[in-house]
Amino acid sequence: MLTILGKPTAKTGRMCDGISRRSFLTIGGMALGGVALPNVLRAEAEAATGSSHKAIINIYLPGGPSHIDLWDLKPDAPAEIRGEFRPIATNVPGIEICELFPRMAQMMDKFVPVRSISDADGRHDGYQCMTGRRRGDRLPPGGWPAAGSWISHLKGPVNGAVPPNVALMYTTGNRTWGEPGDGGFLGVAQSPFNLVGRTARSSNESMVLQGITLERLRDRGQLVSAFDRFKREADQQGVMESMDVYSQQAMSILTSSNLADALDLSKEDPAIVARYGTSVEKFQRDGAPKMIENFCIARRLVEAGARYVSLNYSRWDWHGGDGMNFPRSREEFPLLDQGLAALVTDLHERGLDKDVSVVVWGEFGRTPKINQNNSRDHWPQVSCAMLAGGGMRTGQVIGRTNRNGEHAVERPVKFQEIFATLYRSAGADPRQVRIFDTAGTPRYLVDEGIEALHELI
Numbered sequence: 001m002l003t004i005l006g007k008p009t010a011k012t013g014r015m016c017d018g019i020s021r022r023s024f025l026t027i028g029g030m031a032l033g034g035v036a037l038p039n040v041l042r043a044e045a046e047a048a049t050g051s052s053h054k055a056i057i058n059i060y061l062p063g064g065p066s067h068i069d070l071w072d073l074k075p076d077a078p079a080e081i082r083g084e085f086r087p088i089a090t091n092v093p094g095i096e097i098c099e100l101f102p103r104m105a106q107m108m109d110k111f112v113p114v115r116s117i118s119d120a121d122g123r124h125d126g127y128q129c130m131t132g133r134r135r136g137d138r139l140p141p142g143g144w145p146a147a148g149s150w151i152s153h154l155k156g157p158v159n160g161a162v163p164p165n166v167a168l169m170y171t172t173g174n175r176t177w178g179e180p181g182d183g184g185f186l187g188v189a190q191s192p193f194n195l196v197g198r199t200a201r202s203s204n205e206s207m208v209l210q211g212i213t214l215e216r217l218r219d220r221g222q223l224v225s226a227f228d229r230f231k232r233e234a235d236q237q238g239v240m241e242s243m244d245v246y247s248q249q250a251m252s253i254l255t256s257s258n259l260a261d262a263l264d265l266s267k268e269d270p271a272i273v274a275r276y277g278t279s280v281e282k283f284q285r286d287g288a289p290k291m292i293e294n295f296c297i298a299r300r301l302v303e304a305g306a307r308y309v310s311l312n313y314s315r316w317d318w319h320g321g322d323g324m325n326f327p328r329s330r331e332e333f334p335l336l337d338q339g340l341a342a343l344v345t346d347l348h349e350r351g352l353d354k355d356v357s358v359v360v361w362g363e364f365g366r367t368p369k370i371n372q373n374n375s376r377d378h379w380p381q382v383s384c385a386m387l388a389g390g391g392m393r394t395g396q397v398i399g400r401t402n403r404n405g406e407h408a409v410e411r412p413v414k415f416q417e418i419f420a421t422l423y424r425s426a427g428a429d430p431r432q433v434r435i436f437d438t439a440g441t442p443r444y445l446v447d448e449g450i451e452a453l454h455e456l457i
Contacts (some may be wrong), residue, residue: 021088054426055309057311059360062172063315065361070098074404076403090106092109101336104337104341106397110395114388115399117415124378125386133416150445152183152429165193167310168294168311172286177286178312195263278293308426313336358386421457423452
């Protein structure tokens, strides 16, 4: 295991983000702790690999972003519902979104707002955005695989240097906001290879690189230097010679240029990186940091060979006594607008828009009626998502809510329908794939009767 640690302060021993002994970047850790990477690679070698390189980028906004302030504004609703923002026209006639998303508005022909997700679990939990299932649903033996695990199992690795299922999911104070899911009954070999936010192991078997702090993470040159130092030391100590072929492959993942280069933004055109905006390298209370540049890294990981990238971005739970819904929206929306516009522009410029799907969402929506704190509370009755790429028929809206944004009145959508659409865009037809769980029961990518969104296929 290779771990890059945050640097504790001298006085408290706590990390610079204020979270006790949290490692900021870990490479080699699996979602199910304590699983050795060589064992995972050995299991993957036994699976068939695919040839096409379709991919999915799943951007999770922890905390429940406000559907009625993002992409489903209600300007004709009463003041206590419509809020402080106004809609603006987009380059698709008839589609309007929040005024704080001008970049996306000018390229709405490349996006699909989904305004009518109607089966949110209601938990402050990323599980439904990672699996499509509710946390309380009956589980098969071993549990439900995360979406990336299905893709990893069905398609296999593109190359030996980058795992097919990777995550940029920071460990969060609210634990469930930082969980990318696991392989479920498909096994640990299909679990996400999480690249950020894991706790350091104290075992002598851990290979720890010190000196990469939270504030310095953006200096990807420091990261590459750390990799280089580790590789030189391993060679000098003869460690490489004593490992079996799978251990050497594990070391190759950790020290070869493919994965390190994908993480190294200094190798990207500076003008491209600048498109995404500047990250804020600070954890948002119990949420994730505003690492908007990870949108660019997600694209780079796909280009390097990843088939599925999940990431958590910032913190979207603003309904407490501080009345921060609208002030925080003014901070967060423009950066999200810039990052998503840059990502989708990149995909189109690189000819990846037919192969790489993007989904952006949270666990539920927000109350249409503004509370006494000038904020919006939890509202699982309806929520939203934004889709792009994947060869989908973009430039349209899916679903409609009533005048006050309280519930869907047209085309209610389930989380699993969106996943069915993403699976199909990634080359896995949910109607045809059947896999047996550990008890011998046939299981499917989505529940019986669930179909991909036909408007997009």
